[in-house]
Amino acid sequence: xxxxxxxxxxxxxxxxxxxxxxxxxxxxxxxxxxxxxxxxxxxxxxxxxxxxxxxxxxxxxxxxxxxxxxxxxxxxxxxxx
Amino acid sequence: xxxxxxxxxxxxxxxxxxxxxxxxxxxxxxxxxxxxxxxxxxxxxxxxxxxxxxxxxxxxxxxxxxxxxxxxxxxxxxxxxxxxxxxxxxxxxxxxxxxxxxxxxxxxxxxxxxxxxxxxxxxxxxxxxxxxxxxxxxxxxxxxxxxxxxxxxxxxxxxxxxxxxxxxxxxxxxxxxxxxxxxxxxxxxxxxxxxxxxxxxxxxxxxxxxxxxxxxxxxxxxxxxxxxxxxxxxxxxxxxxxxxxxxxxxxxxxxxxxxxxxxxxxxxxxxxxxxxxxxxxxxxxxxxxxxxxxxxxxxxxxxxxxxxxxxxxxxxxxxxxxxxxxxxxxxxxxxxxxxxxxxxxxxxxxxxxxxxxxxxxxxxxxxxxxxxxxxxxxxxxxxxxxxxxxxxxxxxxxxxxxxxxxxxxxxxxxxxxxxxxxxxxxxxxxxxxxxxxxxxxxxxxxxxxxxxxxxxxxxxxxxxxxxxxxxxxxxxxxxxxxxxxxxxxxxxxxxxxxxxxxxxxxxxxxxxxxxxxxxxx
Numbered sequence: 001x002x003x004x005x006x007x008x009x010x011x012x013x014x015x016x017x018x019x020x021x022x023x024x025x026x027x028x029x030x031x032x033x034x035x036x037x038x039x040x041x042x043x044x045x046x047x048x049x050x051x052x053x054x055x056x057x058x059x060x061x062x063x064x065x066x067x068x069x070x071x072x073x074x075x076x077x078x079x080x081x
Numbered sequence: 082x083x084x085x086x087x088x089x090x091x092x093x094x095x096x097x098x099x100x101x102x103x104x105x106x107x108x109x110x111x112x113x114x115x116x117x118x119x120x121x122x123x124x125x126x127x128x129x130x131x132x133x134x135x136x137x138x139x140x141x142x143x144x145x146x147x148x149x150x151x152x153x154x155x156x157x158x159x160x161x162x163x164x165x166x167x168x169x170x171x172x173x174x175x176x177x178x179x180x181x182x183x184x185x186x187x188x189x190x191x192x193x194x195x196x197x198x199x200x201x202x203x204x205x206x207x208x209x210x211x212x213x214x215x216x217x218x219x220x221x222x223x224x225x226x227x228x229x230x231x232x233x234x235x236x237x238x239x240x241x242x243x244x245x246x247x248x249x250x251x252x253x254x255x256x257x258x259x260x261x262x263x264x265x266x267x268x269x270x271x272x273x274x275x276x277x278x279x280x281x282x283x284x285x286x287x288x289x290x291x292x293x294x295x296x297x298x299x300x301x302x303x304x305x306x307x308x309x310x311x312x313x314x315x316x317x318x319x320x321x322x323x324x325x326x327x328x329x330x331x332x333x334x335x336x337x338x339x340x341x342x343x344x345x346x347x348x349x350x351x352x353x354x355x356x357x358x359x360x361x362x363x364x365x366x367x368x369x370x371x372x373x374x375x376x377x378x379x380x381x382x383x384x385x386x387x388x389x390x391x392x393x394x395x396x397x398x399x400x401x402x403x404x405x406x407x408x409x410x411x412x413x414x415x416x417x418x419x420x421x422x423x424x425x426x427x428x429x430x431x432x433x434x435x436x437x438x439x440x441x442x443x444x445x446x447x448x449x450x451x452x453x454x455x456x457x458x459x460x461x462x463x464x465x466x467x468x469x470x471x472x473x474x475x476x477x478x479x480x481x482x483x484x485x486x487x488x489x490x491x492x493x494x495x496x497x498x499x500x501x502x503x504x505x506x507x508x509x510x511x512x513x514x515x516x517x518x519x520x521x522x523x524x525x526x527x528x529x530x531x532x533x534x535x536x537x538x539x540x541x542x543x544x545x546x547x548x549x550x551x552x553x554x555x556x557x558x559x560x561x562x563x564x565x566x567x568x569x570x571x572x573x574x575x576x577x578x579x580x581x582x583x584x585x586x587x588x589x590x591x592x593x594x595x596x597x598x599x600x601x602x
Contacts, residue, residue: 017152018184019152019175019177019184019187019189032516032517035182035183036154036183036184038154038155039560039562040154040155040301040350041154043330043332043350043562044301044302046330047327047330047332058329059329059330059562062329062330063566064566
């Protein structure tokens with residue numbers, strides 16, 4: 001899946017989780033940039049991404065993703081592998 | 082349209098909820114237990130907040146609740162005012178509880194019109210069709226169609242989770258005699274929230290607090306889709322169909338169906354055990370004891386970094402005086418562990434915000450002789466909150482408490498520090514690398530550091546050290562997940578003592594201790 005496709009999916013998932021009508025994530029978006037995207041929402045987001053894409057991140061990856069781009073690249077690695 | 086009101090839970094709500102639900106999770110009612118959690122004080126029942134919000138925004142007219150989804154993001158505390166915002170797009174109502182536009186709890190409601198008495202209505206008069214929220218198609222871009230209501234219910238569990246236990250039946254009822262008191266305390270209308278639906282909401286709280294593996298779990302979210310109540314009684318039978326756990330995040334989830342319940346889904350985070358500093362690591366000084374013969378006072382030594390600092394100081398050969406504020410059993414445990422390794426330790430109690438109490442503490446220290454180190458570590462619990470979530474009074478009160486502790490410590494205890502002794506102010510690396518959510522904390526820490534730096538110019542016969550420490554794994558940071566990158570308090574204490582025992586000319590007055598990864602915090 002391309003960066004843009006994943007960004008669109010991630011944006012929709014996070015908007016659903018945070019109860020927002022619309023939300024647009026970019027590769028350099030960090031959690032602190034999105035109101036209400038706290039650590040619990042982050043775990044719920046990761047779980048929802050895993051369910052939608054049929055992948056499973058390692059805990060070290062989940063704890064080290066610095067921005068949305070890192071999650072995109074992590075998802076692409078798992079999809080390719 | 083958005084309606085705004087205030088939501089506040091008092092002790093009467095907590096007690097009524099406890100009596101009715103039997104959810105005895107100590108996080109909600111036991112102050113000493115709650116102090117050892119990241120919340121620092123008792124947390125209101127999440128479902129109690131939901132009930133209160135529902136009481137204030139019950140569906141109007143002949144509408145009743147068909148499906149409900151609650152997300153619990155941040156804890157709510159008793160006797161605290163929260164904003165309650167209600168929006169209704171005709172298909173779905175959302176209730177948001179929070180502060181400063183930050184949502185702590187979100188409740189999504191689907192309602193259905195019903196033309197009859199709901200509570201206690203004979204089965205024959207109840208609608209045959211289940212109250213299913215309409216599904217909606219996704220648009221090509223993946224966004225929900227504007228005209229379709231968002232789904233309340235997510236039926237699937239996280240695929241990555243592992244099965245936890247076999248399916249089993251559950252029977253639950255509201256405690257006899259407590260139902261009416263609950264309705265009264267929350268101002269709930271029994272006609273609009275039938276007893277069986279109320280029982281389902283209470284059971285979810287009970288199950289998360291009392292039954293989920295690891296007990297005393299934390300709600301993440303709860304979703305329930307109601308069908309016809311089968312009885313006017315406040316009782317229900319459930320079939321727990323699937324329960325799974327994701328060990329990576331200590332996250333549990335389960336699915337159930339039951340009487341009056343089409344589907345029910347719960348997820349929660351298992352709370353980790355309290356953090357207990359361990360001295361099992363190798364002695365970094367290999368028995369050389371760089372603090373031998375030194376007398377060290379550590380304030381706030383019952384838990385967290387203070388306890389670690391006391392243990393490591395004792396391992397380094399110091400006679401340690403552990404200050405605490407009412408945490409007698411916890412500090413006595415640390416004292417005993419120091420004695421077990423052949424060290425010398427004693428505990429002293431005082432409220433450092435009370436200058437008279439600190440004066441008495443000073444008198445208690447007098448016979449022991451002058452101190453070589455004061456490790457000024459005591460601080461109030463820190464709640465993660467952005468500026469918009471706090472009132473000016475909140476921030477001023479928090480800053481006042483921190484500064485009061487530092488002021489009483491320097492005014493009343495510095496005279497007990499011998500000439501050339503070190504006053505070590507424990508600060509935070511967040512002052513070097515700020516992060517969101519700690520405006521009040523950094524305002525307080527900045528004020529304390531300014532006080533110490535200025536005082537160092539006035540009391541030149543003493544040595545003043547400011548130690549900015551990294552984020553550590555303590556009771557305050559002991560979340561169910563993502564604790565792997567937190568520094569060990571014992572290792573940070575070792576690193577700090579290694580700096581304090583250097584010759585004064587070789588030691589900077591502002592110390593920054595990095596975590597294991599080299600990050601400041």
